[in-house]
Each structure stands twice: as structure tokens, then as C-alpha cells.
Amino acid sequence: MEQDRPADRKFGKTAKYPKIPEATIRRLSNYLKALDDLETKSEKVASSALIASICSVNAAQVRKDFAYFGEFGIRGMGYNVKDLRYHIKEILGTNREWRIAIIGIGNLGSALLMYKGFLKQNYKIVAAFDQDPVTVVGHISEKMGKPIEILHIDSLKEVVKARNIEIGLIATPPASAQTVAAQLVDANVKGIMNFAPTQIKVPPNVVLRNVFFTSALDNLVYYLSR
Amino acid sequence: MEQDRPADRKFGKTAKYPKIPEATIRRLSNYLKALDDLETKSEKVASSALIASICSVNAAQVRKDFAYFGEFGIRGMGYNVKDLRYHIKEILGTNREWRIAIIGIGNLGSALLMYKGFLKQNYKIVAAFDQDPVTVVGHISEKMGKPIEILHIDSLKEVVKARNIEIGLIATPPASAQTVAAQLVDANVKGIMNFAPTQIKVPPNVVLRNVFFTSALDNLVYYLSR
DNA sequence: TATTGTGAAGCCTTTCACAGCA
DNA sequence: TGCTGTGAAAGGCTTCACAATA
Incomplete structure (x- = not known):
């Protein structure tokens, strides 16, 4: 699919992208949060120094x-908050x-299902699956205005x-994470976020990111320990 | 407090630690998960190549x-799994x-409260606070064998x-994250994990780590988009 | 023989410092 | 004047390649 790409502005349609540091991408996400806050405060312009200090x-x-x-x-001015x-x-x-x-759809799954942060972004959760939908249905609908239907994993x-x-x-x-990952790959999903605390493998054409709560805590504790 | 430090083995009691890359610390946490799995499979020895492949x-x-x-x-052998x-x-x-x-103690807070991953490690959740404990008590105790008492934030x-x-x-x-962070700092907590999707500030003697779900998704989506 | 531990090379990222410009 | 954009320097991390050794 031939489409406009953001960096076409800089590199043109046919040029190769330069290699962007992974760290830059992570920071972009933080800058965006900072800009959201600045726009909420009706700030029109922000300097790199201001953004840097927030982040x-x-x-x-x-x-x-x-x-x-x-x-x-x-x-001489800075960046236009809205444009940036x-x-x-x-x-x-x-x-x-x-x-x-x-x-x-256990505790964590239903928390993610209800997570307000996703709604504000363009992330839309349009399906929920479990191995045993019957046991979790009440659990979910109890907490939601408009209950989402929990589907059986076989219909994935x-x-x-x-x-x-x-x-x-x-x-x-x-224990189920690797199996589910394989099912997602088979269903032609393009990206997987893994919240289960175990390493899983996917083919190279699928993008995998892990969110390990205990790793974040391990990291915190390392710096607390010295 | 004068105590044995892990690296004393290498650097001695009085020597300065060399600067350890932050990335190394993150990987250590992954290696540990890999070793847990290997020990579960009764593997006695693991080579760096095996651990590398898993991670x-x-x-x-x-x-x-x-x-x-x-x-x-x-x-010639590798690493002893249990010792390592x-x-x-x-x-x-x-x-x-x-x-x-x-x-x-909303959806996310109660999911964390129940998160199995913490129990397996040495992470023990010994208190839960909310601005309005009454509304969440039923919510929690319903889901727990041994209900934890939800306390008012004022008793923090x-x-x-x-x-x-x-x-x-x-x-x-x-919106409440920065206020709560200040209360935690005032209560002499040493480390803070922030799951609220906003940047907060703490004094330099407090260790802060963020877990932003949408950032992880932003990152995933960046790589899906090209 | 197999695999670790590590100096050195290479690569990547961050920071500095200042030219360029509104 | 003040702040961006960026080449160059500095710093840091990863990988290579091989000596050390169980």
C-alpha cells in the first residue's frame, strides 16, 4: 500500500528512512503526554527546554x-503545541x-478492558476472549455500563x-500465553502485547512487546537496594 | 548501614561499584524469568547461548x-541454574x-492487588488505600478468599x-497521581511505581518508575505502521 | 572439547556548542 | 534576541574474537 508517511516531509517518498533509535520512539510517547497536558492548559507554544523539563x-x-x-x-519561538x-x-x-x-478475562484482563487511558487514545477494544466465557460474563457486565460480550477463545x-x-x-x-500467542499469529494479528509474566516467541513478521509488572518492580528494587 | 553487597564478590567491600548499564538491570530480570523456567524443568546447567536464545x-x-x-x-560447562x-x-x-x-482501588488497583505474579516473587502487598473505601470494599472482598481491608487515603x-x-x-x-505521590513521599516511601498515565515529579531521593500501558501500545503501533 | 570471561573494535546515543533564522 | 537545528565530540553499549580453563 503506497501512502503518505510522516517522514516524507523530510526524506521524500522514495528515500529510505534513517534508522530511528528505539529510545527516541519511547520518548515520543512521553512528549505526546506532555503536549496533551500543555494543550489542556491552553498553552500555545512550548520550547524544547520546557518539554525536556516535563519529561x-x-x-x-x-x-x-x-x-x-x-x-x-x-x-526564537519554540514549537506550536497543537501542530507538534x-x-x-x-x-x-x-x-x-x-x-x-x-x-x-481475569482480574488483569477486565482491568485492561475498562482502562480509561485506552479510550482517550485511538485504541479501541472490540473483542474479549476467555477459555471459559460463562464464568467471567457476570464479572464483567457487573462493572460496565454497556457490557461487552466475552467470547470463547475458539472463535478467535x-x-x-x-x-x-x-x-x-x-x-x-x-502457562497459556504461548498457546494464545500462536492462535493470535494464526489469526493474522499484526502485533501482540504480552502482559503474562513469561517469555513468548512469535514469528519475525509479528511485533511483540512485553509488559512485565514484576520486571518494573525488580528494576525499582535494584536501585532501592544500593 | 554496612552490609554485604552482591558485587563484593568482585569488587571488595570498599571498592566503588562500576557503573552498570540500566539495560543490564532490565535484562537481569529477564534472565531470572528464564532461569525460573529452567529450574521448573529440572535443568541443572545452562550455557550463555541457551539463556541468550530464551531471552x-x-x-x-x-x-x-x-x-x-x-x-x-x-x-566448558555453563552456569549452574540454581546458583545463578x-x-x-x-x-x-x-x-x-x-x-x-x-x-x-479501581479496576487496575484491584487487578494489581490480585496479581499472581507478585506473590511468586518477594513482593507482598500489605495495604490498599482509596479516597472512598466504602464503595470499593465489596468490589474487592467479592473477589478474594481472604479480603484485604481498604483503608482511607488519610491514614496513609x-x-x-x-x-x-x-x-x-x-x-x-x-488527576490524583501527583497528589498521591506527594503523600507517599511525605510518608517516607522509598520507591514509587506509577501506573497512572501522567508524568509525576518526586524528589531525587525517591526512586520513580512509570508503567504506561498506552506508551507500550504507542511503541507497538509505531513499528506496525511501517 | 566446550564454554566462560574479557580486551578491543565498532556501533549507537547523548550531549555540547554554535551557526542559522524568525 | 532567543530558540531551533545540527555537526562534531564525548560517552556508552554491544558484539566480536580469542585467550583462559574446567
Whole structure:
């Protein structure tokens, strides 16, 4: 599919993208949060120094991160908050809706199902699956205004196709995570977020990201210990 | 407090630690998960190549990461799974119990309260707070065998002291996160994990880590978009 | 023989410092 | 004047390649 890409602004339609540091992508997401807050406060313009201070990074870093994708600032002034916010969403790809399925509707799965943060972004959870939908239905509908139907995991492939789902969130117990990942891959999902505390393998054409709560705690504790 | 440190094995009691890459610490946590799995399978010995393959990293990287802290391997053989696991826990500081409070008992907070992954590690949630404990009590106790009492946020400082709590998990709506963080700091908590999707500030003597679900998704989506 | 531990090379990322510009 | 955009320097991390050794 031939389409406009954010960095076309800088590199043209045919040029190769330069390699963007993974760390830059992570920071982009933080800058976006900062800009959301600034826009809420009706701030029109923000300097790299201001953004840097909110996100606890170096100002030159902020400018360099943006400069990978184009010239978004005005010398002597700073960055237009609204425009910059638009550009970053375009770069990240969050300027369009992403349709998501959650697999495993235990405590964590239902918390994710209800997570307000997703609604504010373009992340739309359009299906929920469990191995035993009957036991969890009451659990969910009790907590929701408009209850979502919990589907049996066996219908995964069919529903992913019918509902144009591109991303799967795994929130099952660790023992089931690899099996579910394989089912998601088989259903042609393009990306997987794994919340189960175990390493899983997927083919190279599927993008996998892990969110391990205990790893984040391990990291915290390491720095507390010295 | 003068105590044995993991790296004393390598650097001696008085020597300065070398600077350990933050990335190494993150990987240590992954290696530990891999070793847990290997021990479950009754594997006695693991080579750096095996551990590397499980964690999707380079084998030299694995060896170098361990070598920051000592010589744990046997040339020609590999690493003793049980010993290595012990050493990594010692390095991370997860060889002792850490007492944790959760603040904000909505969907996410109660999911964290029930999260099985914490129990298996030395992470013990010993208090739960909310602005309005009455509305959430039923919500929690319904889901737990042994219900935990939800306390009012005003008792935070007192309870943190009484129960020797060192870490606070913020699971409130984003608007309350900064206020709660300040209360935790005031209560002399040493570390904070922030699950609320907003940047918060704490003094430099408090260790802060963020877990932003939407950031992880933003990252995934960036790579899906090209 | 097999695999660790590690110096050195290579690569990548961050920061500095200042030219360029509104 | 003030702040961006960026080349160059500095710093840090990963990988290579091989000596050390159980």
C-alpha cells in the first residue's frame, strides 16, 4: 500500500528512512503526554527546554528526536503545541483507530478492558476472549455500563477477521500465553502485547512487546537496594 | 548501614561499584524469568547461548551482564541454574521481602492487588488505600478468599510507618497521581511505581518508575505502521 | 572439547556548542 | 534576541574474537 508517511516531509517518498533509535520512539510517547497536558492548559507554544523539563530529559535530545522526522519548530519561538502534537501522532501512527482484542478475562484482563487511558487514545477494544466465557460474563457486565460480550477463545480467528482486529493483548495466566500467542499469529494479528509474566516467541513478521509488572518492580528494587 | 553487597564478590567491600548499564538491570530480570523456567524443568546447567536464545539477546551480552557482578560460570560447562538464580536475586535485591501499598482501588488497583505474579516473587502487598473505601470494599472482598481491608487515603502516613511499607503503587486516575505521590513521599516511601498515565515529579531521593500501558501500545503501533 | 570471561573494535546515543533564522 | 537545528565530540553499549580453563 503506497501512502503518505510522516517522514516524507523530510526524506521524500522514495528515500529510505534513517534508522530511528528505539529510545527516541519511547520518548515520543512521553512528549505526546506532555503536549496533551500543555494543550489542556491552553498553552500555545512550548520550547524544547520546557518539554525536556516535563519529561526529565536533555533539551538537545528533544530537538534531535523531533529533527529525525522534520523541522517542526520556529527558531526564537519554540514549537506550536497543537501542530507538534499532531505530527507526533502521525509519526507514531496513533492518528488512526487501532482495533484490539483482549485474551484472558481475569482480574488483569477486565482491568485492561475498562482502562480509561485506552479510550482517550485511538485504541479501541472490540473483542474479549476467555477459555471459559460463562464464568467471567457476570464479572464483567457487573462493572460496565454497556457490557461487552466475552467470547470463547475458539472463535478467535473468525472474530479477528470479522472485526478487523490488528492487535492482541494477552492477559492469560503464563502457562497459556504461548498457546494464545500462536492462535493470535494464526489469526493474522499484526502485533501482540504480552502482559503474562513469561517469555513468548512469535514469528519475525509479528511485533511483540512485553509488559512485565514484576520486571518494573525488580528494576525499582535494584536501585532501592544500593 | 554496612552490609554485604552482591558485587563484593568482585569488587571488595570498599571498592566503588562500576557503573552498570540500566539495560543490564532490565535484562537481569529477564534472565531470572528464564532461569525460573529452567529450574521448573529440572535443568541443572545452562550455557550463555541457551539463556541468550530464551531471552532473544546475544550470548556475549549475557556473559558480560553477569561478569559485571562476578564469575558465576564454569568454563566448558555453563552456569549452574540454581546458583545463578540465587546470585541474580541477590544482585537485584529480590532475595528479601518488599512490602508494598497500592493506592487507588479501581479496576487496575484491584487487578494489581490480585496479581499472581507478585506473590511468586518477594513482593507482598500489605495495604490498599482509596479516597472512598466504602464503595470499593465489596468490589474487592467479592473477589478474594481472604479480603484485604481498604483503608482511607488519610491514614496513609500512619499505616506506611506501622506496616514498614517501602514501595507505593499508584493506580489512581491521572488527576490524583501527583497528589498521591506527594503523600507517599511525605510518608517516607522509598520507591514509587506509577501506573497512572501522567508524568509525576518526586524528589531525587525517591526512586520513580512509570508503567504506561498506552506508551507500550504507542511503541507497538509505531513499528506496525511501517 | 566446550564454554566462560574479557580486551578491543565498532556501533549507537547523548550531549555540547554554535551557526542559522524568525 | 532567543530558540531551533545540527555537526562534531564525548560517552556508552554491544558484539566480536580469542585467550583462559574446567
